[in-house]
Each structure stands twice: as C-alpha cells, then as structure tokens.
Amino acid sequence: MSESAEYLPADSGAVQQALIEWYEDDHRDFPWRRTDDAYEILVSEVMSQQTQLDRVVSAWEDFLDTWPTPEDLAAADRADVVGFWTDHSLGYNNRAKYLHEAARQVVEEYDGEFPRDPEGLQELMGVGPYTANAVASFAFDNGDAVVDTNVKRVLYRAFDVPDDDSAFERVARDLMPEGESRVWNNAIMELGGVACEKTPSCDAAGCPWRQWCHAYETGDFTAPDVPTQPEFEGSRRQMRGRVISILKDAAELEIDDLGPRVRVDYVPDSDGEGSREWLLGLLEDLEDDGLVELVDDGGNTVARLRR
Incomplete structure (x- = not known):
C-alpha cells in the first residue's frame, strides 16, 4: 500500500476488517446481493443507473419473472423489453435496448456464458467500465475497487484524500483486500449509502471507521459532492x-x-x-x-x- 501511505492509516488491515465485519453484521437486503448470477446482477446494475434502489427491487423481480435467463431475453421482441422499461419508469429506454443486445451477444458470441473479468464484460453492448467492474465483482469476485460518487465521498472524508480521480482510484485500489472485490465493494458502497451520505449518520449507523475518520475528528463533513455550507450569520x-x-x-x-x-x-x-x-x-x-x-x-x- 506504499503508493497510498500518505492517506491511509498504518493499521490498514484493521480498517479493512472493521468495514467487512460491519457490513456482514447488518446491511440492506437487496435481492441481487443474494445471487452471484451474472445475468441477474447485470440487470440490477443497469436498472440502478437512474433509479433509487428501493424502487428497483420490484422492477428487477418482474423483469426476471418475464425473462429469467439471457436466452429468454435474447429471444424476446425488443419492443416488449422497451415497453417494460417505460412501464416501470426505469429511465432512458436505450438502456433496455442495450441490455437486450447484450443478452444476444452472450447467447450468440459467448455460448451463453458471461465474460468473467471487467475487460471482457466491457465488450457487451452498453456495458461501461463501472458496470463491467460491478458485474465482475459481484458475480465472479474478480473485479477492481469500485470508485463511484459515494466511494469518493467516503475516502475524501475518512482519509482526507484530495478531490482527484487518480488519487481516489489509487487509494481505493490499495485499500481493497486482494481477491475480495465482492464483499469489499458491497461494503464500501453500503458505507456511503447508509452512514456517509451527504448528511452523515456516523453514530446512528455505527460507522466502523469513526476512529480513523478525518471528518469525524474535525467535524468538517464537506466532500466533492457536498460543498461547504455558507456562513449563516449575515447570509x-x-x-x-x-x-x-x-x-x-x-x-x-x-x-x-x-x-x-x-x-x-x-x-x-x-x-x-x-x-x-x-x-x-x-x-x-x-x-x-x-x-x-x-x-x-x-x-x-x-x-x-x-x-
């Protein structure tokens, strides 16, 4: 972890263990967290791109009831898939088209088997780096560290990482335990989603990083997506x-x-x-x-x- 030593605590192993134990002890129970099926996870990731997770659950379940496998989706009429997307208010319809095309690729070009690494998954229609890494992580435990807005906020506050994409990526990569992308990426995104939101709930959510957290120590909870609140007096x-x-x-x-x-x-x-x-x-x-x-x-x- 030498590249990130200036930001991470010396006892980084304890930092890792604390987060994983916190996540495994109690976390939001989304159904896609109970599967390692790449198709089911891809559907959840595409649906989640523009929709709150609580609303995705019923749409995800309905979608898989209608098209349980990539073969079923590949054989579907694209108009039906787009219609489903519209009926469930899932955002841009082109995502439905891309998902349908990705299923066809898996069936026709990969003999029904999903690629297992982020690079291979990016060959699928509409699957960008973030989605590819998420599927590789959650389906195959074979991904890199996730770096989204929530993760940036966590790293910025906890370890005073500067607002720089390369720094965030480096620290996220060095902090993730090797070979544990599934639990780690779920855990750090959960931390950003329930404890380190824009308005943090450090104590109420039992944040496992309070003893190392720069923001918790200083009371400064600004972040790249949380600008400094203007002074109230005279405002x-x-x-x-x-x-x-x-x-x-x-x-x-x-x-x-x-x-x-x-x-x-x-x-x-x-x-x-x-x-x-x-x-x-x-x-x-x-x-x-x-x-x-x-x-x-x-x-x-x-x-x-x-x-």
Whole structure:
C-alpha cells in the first residue's frame, strides 16, 4: 500500500476488517446481493443507473419473472423489453435496448456464458467500465475497487484524500483486500449509502471507521459532492428569515420601514447590500417563492405575507 501511505492509516488491515465485519453484521437486503448470477446482477446494475434502489427491487423481480435467463431475453421482441422499461419508469429506454443486445451477444458470441473479468464484460453492448467492474465483482469476485460518487465521498472524508480521480482510484485500489472485490465493494458502497451520505449518520449507523475518520475528528463533513455550507450569520438565508419573522408580526410594511428592521445598516439610496435595491431583490425572491406579496400603495412599495 506504499503508493497510498500518505492517506491511509498504518493499521490498514484493521480498517479493512472493521468495514467487512460491519457490513456482514447488518446491511440492506437487496435481492441481487443474494445471487452471484451474472445475468441477474447485470440487470440490477443497469436498472440502478437512474433509479433509487428501493424502487428497483420490484422492477428487477418482474423483469426476471418475464425473462429469467439471457436466452429468454435474447429471444424476446425488443419492443416488449422497451415497453417494460417505460412501464416501470426505469429511465432512458436505450438502456433496455442495450441490455437486450447484450443478452444476444452472450447467447450468440459467448455460448451463453458471461465474460468473467471487467475487460471482457466491457465488450457487451452498453456495458461501461463501472458496470463491467460491478458485474465482475459481484458475480465472479474478480473485479477492481469500485470508485463511484459515494466511494469518493467516503475516502475524501475518512482519509482526507484530495478531490482527484487518480488519487481516489489509487487509494481505493490499495485499500481493497486482494481477491475480495465482492464483499469489499458491497461494503464500501453500503458505507456511503447508509452512514456517509451527504448528511452523515456516523453514530446512528455505527460507522466502523469513526476512529480513523478525518471528518469525524474535525467535524468538517464537506466532500466533492457536498460543498461547504455558507456562513449563516449575515447570509441571504438569515435575511429572508428575518423578513418572514417581521412580517408575521406586522400586517404590512412599506419597504423603507421594513429595511431597518431587517438590517440595522439599511440605507435606502446606497449601493450594494443594505440598500433599497438589495431589499427589493430579497423581497422579489420571496414573492417568487409564494411567501410574500408586494403591492404598490400610492407610489410606495408595501410588503406583506401571502395569506
């Protein structure tokens, strides 16, 4: 693990063991996690590309009831496959076409047997690097480390890995126990899905990496897909809240009477924040959101809550 030594803890074996034990002790029970059939796993991966996993379950089961094997799917009318995709709201219909074509390739070019490694699986229609690696991992335990958005978030927070694809790939590869891609990739994606989400649940989910986690130690849970939250004090969010709070207690207020209550440094004819123009922009945003009403009262703008 020398290439990633600057990021990973010295006791990386304990890090690996902690995650695997956490996953094996309790994880979400999706049906495709109970099979090592490459066809069934490919169907789940293609369906999951644009659909929440909980919604995929029934579609996956219905699909396999209709076309239980790649031979069944290859023999199906493509219009029926596309129709199924549409009826189950599974996203872009071209994925159904690619899945149908991939089944035909497996039957006609591979004698019904799926390739067993990521490189071979990428020869199938519509199967890109991520899907190929997932099928190789979960069907044949023969994949590389998965690096998706969730995994990047986990590595960024836990080990302070920089937001750089090559660094993420290197650390993910070095951290994965050799020959255990099936359990490892399931485990680290589960970690990102239930404990290290955009809003983390470190303690509630019993995150197994808390003792090593940089984010848990510092309280900084930003990540590549979780930007730093702007300071609340003095922010536009705070000013919007003040406007709503003030107007709750007042039937209506002219804009220049409202301004000093929102900001003590309100100067109507100034430029920038704290000006009449600034406050009017804030009120117009609230009006667009259906929260505030602006009316003209003899040339004066009056603000009131929308009832």
